[in-house]
Amino acid sequence: MHSPTQSEYSFTDSERTAIETGNAKHEEAMAAQKVEDPKIEPSAKPITKESIPQSVNQHQMAILRSPTILNSATLTAGEAKRPLSAQQMPPLLPAKLVEHPSLSLTKTPSFIPISFSIPISSVKSIPRTALSDKAVNLLRSLSSSTLQAFTQPVNSDDGNAKHKNFSVVPSENSATKPASSNLIFRILILRKILHLNDGRDKVLKIIQYSAKVLLWVKLLSILPAATRTQKSLAKIIPHLSVARKLIRLGSFLAPIEFLSLTSPSTSPAYIFNFFSNINALLTNIADDNVTLAKIGLKDPNPFFDKWADRLWLIGIGFDxxxxxxxxxxxxxxxxxxxxxxxxxxxxxxxxxxxxxxxVSKSVVDDNETIVGSDKSQSTAAVLITATNDKIRDTELKIWISQLTLTKLAADCLFCSFDVFGIVKQVEKIRGPAKDLHHLQDVAGLAAACLGTWKLYSALSASVTTDKKF
Structure with a gap:
């Protein structure tokens, strides 16, 4: 005989005996009830030891093991009604039904797992059982949120795969909350950020503009070697700027790839993307010329210095x-x-x-399948779980888009100082305005932090979805 898997479970002799004993006590309660009320129909055929198959699926196992069946004799005579027929049986037994306080069960056999759940995705049918009306009313009062739970088999402490406990794992938390608060997880995300050119650029940008802010805020004056530290920071800032430009060197290849691989079209989306990539191409070419001039490979050209900032500002508008x-x-x-x-x-x-x-209304899922009133509850539950996953993904996209817009606003403020010469314009009107450069430094630091946060959020979502680093 093959060993039970996740979809099958074999009953032990003690469990079969307990079920048979429960049915016998139930019949006695029914007989006593029938004396008081002769209109009650005879009980449905009880579950006997011979009628229980050697191997049943998890859903039937959970139903047959329920204390509502095994302990039906603990209910009062007025509560112990006749068992439901197969047509009257509700189509699904929710998770953790055995824990609900309104059942008022006085005894639970030791072999019954207290925390278990029924995988909704494969529920087909439920056998005839001896559920009381009290349990049925509870079933009817439960909302769909109670049904959204799935099981994960966990081997028992003794290592015997035959006996498995099924713990409730809500679908909403199963895939989206790994050890994200763990320090190791965050270090691994930082490692992935540093593997990307964009990630290294943003990390160096944070260091560069943090150093600038520390210099003019004069927080370093409280340190023992404040003068030496300030001189070191002042020397490293230009090198960080050159290092960032070297990291971005050759970025013009990305727009060329889009322009060469995308088929021409007259759609507004293509026209917008075409001009956006043309602007990105020109911006990167100008930036590369400025970089080569800074490292001494070519003579400086004011034309590229001026248009690099202007094209960047136009690109911010496109983005x-x-x-x-x-x-x-x-x-x-x-x-x-x-x-x-x-x-x-x-x-x-x-x-x-x-x-x-x-349900009078119908919904079409991603496979163009009508999800209407003719669908089973298991199909609806699976689609609800899939919809919840899509909602989380969409909310993440909205969050990242909002971060990007805020970062672009900071970039626009930073770039406007160079393009429009804001400091010079203010100095013509009000005199010296060196403090305005501090505002530009703060805008650069804010843009760097927001860009890194956006990249961290995107990489964290990809890691938690793929379950790998």
Whole structure:
């Protein structure tokens, strides 16, 4: 005989005996009830030792092991009604039903797992059982949030794979909350950031503008060797700027790739992306010329210095428009997903009831399948879980888009100082205005921090989704 797997479970003799004893006590309670009320129909055929298959699926095992069945004799005579037929049986037993306080069970056999859940995705049918009306009413009152739980088999302490405990793992937390608060996890994300050119550029930018801010805030004056530290920072700042430019050297290849691989089109989206990439190409060429001049490979050219900043400011406008469109699209998608989940939840709630009412509205999933009232509760539960995952992904996109827009605003403020000569314009009107350079440094530091935060959020989401580093 093959060993039980996650979808099968073999009953022990003690468990079969307990089930048979529970049915016998239930029949006695039914007989006593029938004397008081002769209108009660005879009980459905009880579950006997011979009628229990040698190997049943997890869902049937969970039903048959439920204290509602095994301890039905502990209920009062008025509560012990006749068992439900297969047609009357609610289509799904929610997770943790055995823990619900309203069942008022006085005894739980030691072999019953207190925390278990039924995988909704594969529920097909439930056998005839001896559930009381009290349990049925509880089933009908539970919302769909109670049903959104899945099981993960965990081997028992003795290492015997035959006996497994099934712990409730809510789908909402199963994939999105790894050890993200763990220091090791954050170090691994930082390692991934440093593997990217964009990540190294942002980290060096944080160091560069943090050093500038520390110099003019004069926080270093409290240190013992303040003068030496300030001189060291003042010397390293220009080198950090050159290092960042060297990291970005050759970035013009990315726009060329888009322009060469994308098929021409007359759509507004293509036209927008075309001009955006043309601007990015010119910006990177100007930046590379400035970099080569700073390291001494060519003579400085004021033309590239001037147009590098101007083209960068134009590129900020292109990026802001693109991110704004993506943000609005993500918000519309999020509203549609919430509506889809609301309809699926309504459908699932109604199918938990013994008297099923059809949902008048239908939803189309990603496979163009109509999810209407003719779908089973297991299908609706699976689609609700998938919709919850999409909602989390969409909310992450919205969050990253908002971070990007804030970062672009800081970049725009920083770049405007060089393009429009704000300091010189103010000095013509009000005299010396050296403090305005401090505002530019703060804008540069804010842009660096926001850009790094955005990259960290995106990499964290990819790591937690892929479950690998």
């Amino acid at each position: 802001a428009r693109d991110i704004w469109d993506k943000l609005n699209a993500a918000r519309r998608t999020l509203a549609d997903l919430h509506e889809k989940r609301r309809i699926l939840t309504l459908q699932l709630d109604q199918r938990v009831s013994a008297e099923i009412h059809k």
